[in-house]
Amino acid sequence: MTHTTITLLTEDALVSLSAQVSGDDLWVSAPELTRILGWTLTRDGFCRGSLCIPIPPGREAEFARSDGSVNLAALARQRGQALVHDDSATVWALDASTAARSAARTSLEAPDFTLPDLSGRMHSLHEHRGKKVLLASWASW
Amino acid sequence: MDLPVWQALYTELAPRNFVVITVAMDAGGAADAGPWIEPAAPTHPSLIDAHHHVAELYDWVNVPSIAWIDEEGRIVRPNDPGFAGEFFRGMMEPDFDFQAMLAEHQRHQERYLGAVRDWVERGPACPYALTPEQVRERLAGLNPDHARAAAYFRLGTFLQQHGRGDAAQAAFAQAKALRPESWNYKRQAWHLEEVGKSGGPEFWAEVKALGNRPYYPRSEL
Numbered sequence: 001m002t003h004t005t006i007t008l009l010t011e012d013a014l015v016s017l018s019a020q021v022s023g024d025d026l027w028v029s030a031p032e033l034t035r036i037l038g039w040t041l042t043r044d045g046f047c048r049g050s051l052c053i054p055i056p057p058g059r060e061a062e063f064a065r066s067d068g069s070v071n072l073a074a075l076a077r078q079r080g081q082a083l084v085h086d087d088s089a090t091v092w093a094l095d096a097s098t099a100a101r102s103a104a105r106t107s108l109e110a111p112d113f114t115l116p117d118l119s120g121r122m123h124s125l126h127e128h129r130g131k132k133v134l135l136a137s138w139a140s141w
Numbered sequence: 142m143d144l145p146v147w148q149a150l151y152t153e154l155a156p157r158n159f160v161v162i163t164v165a166m167d168a169g170g171a172a173d174a175g176p177w178i179e180p181a182a183p184t185h186p187s188l189i190d191a192h193h194h195v196a197e198l199y200d201w202v203n204v205p206s207i208a209w210i211d212e213e214g215r216i217v218r219p220n221d222p223g224f225a226g227e228f229f230r231g232m233m234e235p236d237f238d239f240q241a242m243l244a245e246h247q248r249h250q251e252r253y254l255g256a257v258r259d260w261v262e263r264g265p266a267c268p269y270a271l272t273p274e275q276v277r278e279r280l281a282g283l284n285p286d287h288a289r290a291a292a293y294f295r296l297g298t299f300l301q302q303h304g305r306g307d308a309a310q311a312a313f314a315q316a317k318a319l320r321p322e323s324w325n326y327k328r329q330a331w332h333l334e335e336v337g338k339s340g341g342p343e344f345w346a347e348v349k350a351l352g353n354r355p356y357y358p359r360s361e362l
Contacts, residue, residue: 093296141332
């Protein structure tokens with residue numbers, strides 16, 4: 001399988017990386033996975049900080065190969081996070097809300113975000129902590 | 142467009158420890174949203190969300206959608222349509238009464254802004270500030286199809302912004318199929334396909350197809 005350069009929209013960034021694409025699977029080198037998403041393959045599974053996602057016994061081949069590559073798509077599936085791609089499989093997107101929405105359902109804390117205004121200045125919801133906030137969507141269309 | 146209303150409310154209530162944040166769900170970015178923002182001259186944070194990230198985070202499928210967030214950063218109303226109503230749906234009928242629609246809209250707006258003022262004044266004692274249990278009831282559970290729809294929609298906005306309009310529409314089609322109730326997905330995709338299409342015959346046919354079902358979630362304010 002040959003390596004190709006793909007674009008991945010992560011939860012908060014746009015990254016370019018070398019990967020092997022096989023259908024809906026996306027194999028990347030283990031250090032690359034750590035660099036872009038923070039997950040490290042350990043004896044306990046994929047770990048980020050204190051959180052580990054164990055690999056189900058007997059299904060190791062779905063997640064990691066002896067050449068040191070790991071399947072980013074299998075990790076996403078195991079986390080319940082959607083990963084989709086365009087027809088040419090050169091652009092991939094992770095859903096950016098599953099983890100935040102799951103946390104919000106427990107804590108009721110409003111999910112934070114950072115977006116630009118018309119002048120390009122960035123604003124975050126958390127800057128307004130201590131005030132009541134009315135958050136309203138609209139659209140030009 | 143509601144921006145001038147929100148700006149006026151912000152001007153009125155900002156001294157009471159209150160802020161309005163408006164977010165444009167516009168994949169066309171400043172080019173699309175800017176012509177509406179500039180004349181409104183907002184002094185509140187008036188933001189542009191080219192990937193509809195806020196709608197994804199708050200599980201919103203239409204505009205306007207509104208959340209109330211208290212001083213501790215907790216949601217006390219997760220999703221209501223503000224003073225938007227269903228009355229516009231008869232607009233294509235020959236005998237439609239525009240004056241009656243405007244009067245109805247005015248009534249809704251006054252009632253909604255009154256509810257916001259009451260919340261700013263009384264906090265949790267305001268009957269429209271929901272209890273944690275009520276908020277949890279209104280926060281939909283995680284749905285794998287909706288998560289895939291959101292990922293396809295983000296993919297589509299990226300492809301669009303990189304000049305791949307056809308590939309973007311293919312991604313939007315996936316998002317729409319996985320979450321057909323999202324007017325945001327439908328109307329944004331139509332707009333990117335052809336300016337004006339988001340309010341064209343396709344839109345009205347889909348509104349008609351709703352039958353007795355609501356266009357907006359119930360506000361009960």
